[in-house]
Amino acid sequence: MNEADPRFSIVDRIRSFKYAFNGLKVFFLNEHNGRIHLVAAVFAIALSIYLKLSGLEWIAILSVISAVFVAEIFNTSIEKLADVASPSHHPKIKMVKDLAAAAVLVAAFFALAVGGIIFIPKLFF
Ligand SMILES: Nc1ncnc2c1ncn2[C@@H]1O[C@H](COP(=O)(O)OP(=O)(O)OP(=O)(O)O)[C@@H](O)[C@H]1O
Numbered sequence: 001m002n003e004a005d006p007r008f009s010i011v012d013r014i015r016s017f018k019y020a021f022n023g024l025k026v027f028f029l030n031e032h033n034g035r036i037h038l039v040a041a042v043f044a045i046a047l048s049i050y051l052k053l054s055g056l057e058w059i060a061i062l063s064v065i066s067a068v069f070v071a072e073i074f075n076t077s078i079e080k081l082a083d084v085a086s087p088s089h090h091p092k093i094k095m096v097k098d099l100a101a102a103a104v105l106v107a108a109f110f111a112l113a114v115g116g117i118i119f120i121p122k123l124f125f
Pocket residue numbers: 033079086087088089090091093094095097098101
């Protein structure tokens with residue numbers, strides 16, 4: 001698309017969606033971490049349905065699931081970019097990749113915490 005073109009184009013918008021859905025396809029089909037997160041998300045949603053969560057509990061669970069997916073998709077994207085920018089070992093690339101991985105770790109940690117707070121009392125007490 002021409003960046004200077006101010007006209008709204010429904011065709012361009014649809015094309016953007018197509019690229020974004022292709023990104024999701026790549027993430028879930030090619031990336032092991034994508035599949036692991038998908039399985040975990042399906043499990044958490046199934047458990048939430050089974051335990052009949054309240055509206056606010058659903059919002060908390062869906063928010064942390066989405067945070068993990070977003071972090072992992074950005075992490076994967078940054079890894080691919082870094083591999084092209086610097087195929088050989090580089091200390092800055094190590095820092096960039098480790099930071100991106102840290103984002104996933106933080107999101108996953110808080111997802112586990114929120115899941116624990118919501119599910120453990122309903123399952124065991
Ligand atoms: N080009 C590089 N230069 C410096 N360090 C690198 C480089 N590539 C990878 N590393 C180091 O190795 C770690 C793992 O990198 P890699 O790209 O294999 O990610 P990964 O987490 O193993 O990938 P995946 O998420 O696909 O399992 C990085 O976090 C970084 O510390």
